[in-house]
Amino acid sequence: MSNATYRNHQHYIDEGWSNEPKETFKSLLNILKKRIGEDCSSVLDVGCAAGELLGFLSTEFKECELVGVDVTQSLLDVGSRLLPEAQFTRASALELPASLFEKFDLVTSIGCMSIFNELEINVYWDNLYRVTKPGGLIVVLSPLNEFGVDAMIRHRKRPDGSPGSWETGWNIFSRETIEELVADLGARLELQRFQIPFDIPRREDPIRTWTMQTQYRDLQLTNGLKIMIDHYFMIVHKPQK
Secondary structure: OOOOEOOOOHHHHHHOOOOOOOHHHHHHHHHHHHHOOOOOOEEEEEOOOOOHHHHHHHOOOOOOEEEEEEOOHHHHHHHHHHOOOOEEEEOOOOOOOHHHOOOEEEEEEEOOHHHOOOOOHHHHHHHHHHHEEEEEEEEEEEEEEOOOOOEOOOEOOOOOOOOOOOEOOOOEEEHHHHHHHHHHOOOOEEEEEOOOOOOOOOOOOOOOOEEEOOOOOOOEEEOOOOOEEOEEEEEEEOOOO
8 A cells, every 4th residue: 555645634734714703613712612711821723734723813812922833834834934932843743842741721623534544543642632631621623423433534636637646635433432541541531513604615635624505404515535524523632630
């Protein structure tokens, strides 16, 4: 089997930050208000891209230390320019620096979990847990499978008829698998389904999601992989020592 990597990040640079907060950000804020209120002095966003979530959170949590990590330097450069008060570090979620361990009240990772495969997912969650302070909160957003199936998905695009490179980014783990991983860390997983509230048209990139009507939902997310996508917030409180 050939290697597959995540390459679908250019749109974060091309499009920049949205003029209005993303619906996922607003849903995340509702979760945070119910669980931590305004009591947050440090945030780490793992897979921060161009720092848009950190920028949004900076307006809600004043005097909060903001740190973002991502593997793509060009994204971090955009983040540093748009949010100079934040610290941006080039690092993989699978190799977070030890200097970040147990440093953050809040750790977020939005739309990144599906990049990692069955050999990496444990390390991903271990590292999120390590960088969270005892008593802190972890919030991850990613598609989950409700039927007890773990699906590792590789794809390649043929935009001009010629095959491109194999890519990843749409692995979908079962709820049971993530519950077991979190339980092994000594914590409990809480799930909250995210529902997009408006129609999203199909775009030029077939891997980016759009909405369609089904028998069960008026706004079902899908993409060119011909899968139905249901995003969940995974909420984990790290116990006090």
